[in-house]
Amino acid sequence: MSLKSIGAKIFASIIHNRNQKWISNPVATQQKVFESLLATAKETQFGKDHNFGQISSYTDFAKNVPVRDYEGLKDYVEKVVNGEEDILWPGKPLYFAKTSGTTSGAKYIPLTRESMPFHIQAARNAILGYIHETGKADFVDGKMIFLQGSPELDEKHGIKFGRLSGIVAHFVPAYLQKNRMPSWETNTIDDWETKVDAIVAETYNEDMAVISGIPSWVQMYFEKLQQKEGKKVGDIFKNFNLFIYGGVNYEPYRAKFENLIGRKVDSIELFPASEGFFAYQDSQTEKGMLLLLNSGIFYEFIKADEFFTEAPRRYTIGDVELGVNYVLIISTNAGLWGYNIGDTIAFTSLSPYRVIVTGRIKHYISAFGEHVIGKEVETALKLAMEGTMVSVNEFTVAPQINPENGLPYHEWFIEFENEPHDMDAFALKIDGAMRKQNVYYDDLIVGNVLRTVVITKVQKNGFQEYMKSIGKLGGQNKLPRLANDRKIVDFFK
Template sequence: MFSLKSALAKPFAKHVSKSIKKWANNPVETQEKVFHEIIGKATSTQFGKDHDFIGIHSHADFVKRVPVRDYEDLKPYIERVVAGETDILWLGKPLYFAKTSGTTSGAKYIPITKESMPTHVEAARNAILMYIAETGNSKFVAGKMIFLQGSPILEKKNGIQLGRLSGIVAHYVPKYLQKNRMPSWETNCIEDWETKVNAIVEETLSENMTVISGIPSWVQMYFEKIQEKTGKKVGDVFKNFNLFIFGGVNYEPYRAKFESLIGRKVDSIELFPASEGFFAFQDKQDAKGMLLQLNSGIFYEFIKADEFFTENPKRLTIKDVELGVNYVLIVSTNAGLWAYNVGDTVEFTSLKPYRVIVSGRIKHFISAFGEHVIGKEVEQALQEAVKNSKVQVTEFTVAPQINPEKGLPYHEWFIEFESEPSDFEAFSKKIDASLQKQNSYYFDLINGKVLQPLKITQIKKNGFQEYMKSIGKLGGQNKIARLSNDRNIANVFEAQNLIK
């Protein structure tokens, strides 16, 4: 069936693809331009005056005047913006605050300005257009698209609207997609996640769903409910569903489970959105990593993760980075964040153009014994263990066991299986061998008999959902920490009897 929308999408995609390649092929100049633009615009702000922006002519000048800060360090300025003051971090007042639930600082209010808001919308749009330009597939544009997201209902604080980022973005769906978009506005406004997912299932079952988007763990919940309701694979219910768009977590640990739920393989596009900015998206189906958005009003700095907690770690720009190194991501933006530690760590997979994978969180690691194991390492270890097997993992997290009842300390892996390994010992050994191969510190600790190999503790079916519900973080943009340096999550599993 001919669709004008699908036909028009192809030339538009080619045009956008050309303009993206133009700046991607001139990365250093593009970042220099962004740097001078945002510094120039913020010179007369309170932050700009306090940090002598008028005297900043180079990255070296910026490093001397503006220290790296996290939310807590920037909070005195943000509190003034929240109180309604103007020209504090950026000119005027923000359009919105993206409200996030910080683990250490309570609610965080991340400003979104009239300059930064379009970059969030354009990057999501461009990810789809780059896919069309590469594959020639635009049929899905005529079908229904679902975006599993937070409620679009916004509150007001001193005249500034605030809500979840995904809820704010819901107000910016282009007119030409409004008719295609699911769920209905009313359903999207439901706050309780389980009620919302059930309503989405009812609304979408009879629709021609072609694109499904969201954080994998919550899309999985939607897929499972469809399967429960119909007794069919998702791909049989939605015969034209061929594109899954996701962000927030690594898809690989979920891939086998998803393909089982769908009943076939579908193309996927990975995104790297955050309240602080839309940092990257997958621009090619066959390339590892996501294209770093160098032309979106964000100036990037990178600090080697293993130097981050030293006295004066070196702050690198895009021209200084190397492949395969774990970097802490630092951003300065046209929303008024300056040398801001987002908390994510990235690794470059390509320098022509610059592509990254998210390797973890700088605060999410296990180093109870000096091993500094990171998110990317545990995800890769699990991925290698399930490869070419019938094992399917629903969710997992890792914690140190420092004081076991007997024997040496170890890493405890809490795993919820959809399909269990037939031989747990062999499965554990595979994970442990991969971890030792990736992390020399961990290898030395095992071989030096400081640690014993990891142990797996099984979590009951839907145990992770119950855990997230118990801490008030079920659904939306919330995700489980892959690993932690304490036993806070482990203690909740035990207290709530979620261990199988």
């Protein structure tokens, strides 16, 4: 065992013990964050506009600060982008994470001197938590790769901006720099396919121990490695034993990954976003990710099935229940207030508070009142594949409201790696799993309002071609699992 791995174990133990202080006092921790945020921002324009100086309780806060999405905060954000100070948070932000919005065009999410360290600490602590739990630390001596956006940044009014993953690349600790891949030059390549080819060329003969990225894009990397070497990824990288991912559910990819790698490897799930680093997997045996309650973020939760009502109730951490689908609302030390990030979560544990991501509040199918969410379609596909040789590269689901013949239905567009021998039977398995999860969907099938699931096969790399056609191939871009319209799937027709 190297000195580096011994040091990692010691550090992991220190961080674990430090974390127990806030984990064991969740409500008090969130109250402290809440009070600190209000006190710091009360002299900002937003603070004055929303009476921060007079707010003495959460009830006051909820009355004065409405829930908003990016559009609702856009007037304030634009002032910050134009160089004005003390608007959402004291001074100016250090960076803007630039993302592509579906309704707002480009979105500029502020990253401040106070918020930025928590993005770095959370990623570090996820790895240290794994070391503390498992005792495995040898991987710190191997190479690590993080498939991410370009670290090249632009600047406007003295504030640099770029992709979050590119910004974070500037904060990689010195002790990891020698192990980190790919090179800076390769990381700055904009075209994703060219970039992955360059990463393969740089890494295929290295001792890769940790690989991290969004599963769909890591899959492309693995496939190109296999094409080049003619071997399983686990044979190319004999010491590769840890996969770190975020952004999408890994389960639909797991069987495919294990086939590409040739064996099982441990994994750590992360829940990062431009707006904040919310949670990470803290246990290899317990379901869900540890919600980070001490990271400069005050959390609120609204039940997803009440979200679009006139005045939905806002819950704080002490009020949440297991298994309920909540819309995640945040107020942060980057100057986001009552902000709806668009993600839905459910709690798997209340001691400690662990969550799973269940989907996006805007990504659902409810063409007939069924309100099917992302978690349900992912679970249905997983259950249908169990005990079979079927494997799937990618999929999305859309309603077919006006079929040429018969009843309307949910149409599943699936890119198979290994397709089922009996497609109709496989579709019925999916349909059965959907009916067990969603009573409204079941009622529609029983009432002959909908017919059962219809599967449409997508050709190899079809989803990559779709993402490329809309300029979102690679990086942190993700394919929506489902939509209430047919804008995505019309591409395949």
